Amino acid sequence: MxxxxxxxxxxxxxxxxxxxxxxxxxxxxxxxxxxxxxxxxxxxxxxxxxxxxxxxxxxxxxxxxxxxxxxxxxxxxxxxxxxxxxxxxxxxxxxxxxxxxxxxxxxxxxxxxxxxxxxxxxxxxxxxxxxxxxxxxxxxxxxxxxxxxxxxxxxxxxxxxxxxxxxxxxxxxxxxxxxxxxxxxxxxxxxxxxxxxxxxxxxxxxxxxxxxxxxxxxxIGGGSGESVTTHTMKAVNRVRVYHRHAGPLRAWLYFSMTVLIEMRRAIRWHGASWPTVRALLHPAERPVALGANDTLLPG
Missing domain, CATH: 3.90.550.10 (Spore Coat Polysaccharide Biosynthesis Protein SpsA; Chain A)
Known part of the structure; x- marks a missing residue:
């Protein structure tokens, strides 16, 4: 068919x-x-x-x-x-x-x-x-x-x-x-x-x-809201996309800026950003499903 x-x-x-x-x-x-x-x-x-x-x-x-x-x-x-x-x-x-x-x-x-x-x-x-x-x-x-x-x-x-x-x-x-x-x-x-x-x-x-x-x-979208895990997935995967399409040199800058931005959000208003900052800086704390737990720069 x-x-x-x-x-x-x-x-x-x-x-x-x-x-x-x-x-x-x-x-x-x-x-x-x-x-x-x-x-x-x-x-x-x-x-x-x-x-x-x-x-x-x-x-x-x-x-x-x-x-x-x-x-x-x-x-x-x-x-x-x-x-x-x-x-x-x-x-x-x-x-x-x-x-x-x-x-x-x-x-x-x-x-x-x-x-x-x-x-x-x-x-x-x-x-x-x-x-x-x-x-x-x-x-x-x-x-x-x-x-x-x-x-x-x-x-x-x-x-x-x-x-x-x-x-x-x-x-x-x-x-x-x-x-x-x-x-x-x-x-x-x-x-x-x-x-x-x-x-x-x-x-x-x-x-x-x-x-x-x-x-x-x-x-409709967004019906289930955003959890700490999903917020972290979004941040890590954005870095991965940029890394894969722009190469490692610029990806390190993108990664560093992402960390700083998440820190700023955490300080100002967004509590879910603190676990995301930790996950970005400590690969072992990233969601296992992403398979991005081995290197600091998500690949």
Missing amino acids: TVDVAAVVVTYNSEQHISDLLDTLPAAFATTSYSVVVVDNGSTDGTIDLLDRRTDCTVVRSTNVGYAAGINLAVRSSPAAAAILILNPDAKLDPDAVPRMLAVLHKPGVGIVAPRIREQDGSLSRTLRRAPTLGRVGGLSFTGLASFAERVEDAREYEREHEVDWAVGAILLVGRPCYEALGGLDESYFLYSEETDFCLRARDAGGATVYTPVAGAMH
């Missing part, structure tokens, strides 16, 4: 959201043929029971192997398809969203397509990002200056179709040749930054990430 698009989802205690996503897919795909594979990463709530009662998806049970590994497993478990639609379980797609994204994906040089996403209250979700640099390590998006802001804040940039460095991975349509050329998502990130790395590697290989405002979706 072959389909136009293989939709892949990874769930982890996603009982509150996954049905809403799956219910939007028929209208979102319209006449486009598709499959849906959901990999459950060891949920302990009612997610599996809920999925088992549905007939519109294939469920693959897994342990918590991480988000990237879960997506790769879902792709391997899907029928052959020309494109892969990566979806977070707390997303919802608008009608006709997929054929509109496909039309962009079919343009020359495009490897990944990101739609216009709104928050739960209907406001614009600023999901577009610039590549990490030394100037952007501080997270100074509020300045609106491209030299210091990784997040694209200008609402006008969300009104036109254009190439971007990368986009938040809640909803991404990926061409199968692009996915195969990159060997899928890099599973070493476990959680966070895998979409950053994937889009940057795609760009380097000639597959642009293109944002289109003609396809719409909603993403």
Whole structure:
């Protein structure tokens, strides 16, 4: 069996959201043929029971192997398809969203397509990002200056179709040749930054990430909040992305600046930053799942 698009989802205690996503897919795909594979990463709530009662998806049970590994497993478990639609379980797609994204994906040089996403209250979700640099390590998006802001804040940039460095991975349509050329998502990130790395590697290989405002979706996001562990994962993985794409010399500067920024946050307002500082300076204290416990500079 072959389909136009293989939709892949990874769930982890996603009982509150996954049905809403799956219910939007028929209208979102319209006449486009598709499959849906959901990999459950060891949920302990009612997610599996809920999925088992549905007939519109294939469920693959897994342990918590991480988000990237879960997506790769879902792709391997899907029928052959020309494109892969990566979806977070707390997303919802608008009608006709997929054929509109496909039309962009079919343009020359495009490897990944990101739609216009709104928050739960209907406001614009600023999901577009610039590549990490030394100037952007501080997270100074509020300045609106491209030299210091990784997040694209200008609402006008969300009104036109254009190439971007990368986009938040809640909803991404990926061409199968692009996915195969990159060997899928890099599973070493476990959680966070895998979409950053994937889009940057795609760009380097000639597959642009293109944002289109003609396809719409909603993403709830942040429902479980941020723990000390997830905050540390984000910090370590940001350094890893920069290291892998910029090389060790600049990565040491990026790492040092990250430590100083986390110390400043800890002193001023963000308690979770103290454990992150310790984990950055003491590799043994980093989350084991990242596999980044051996060297001071996360690689």
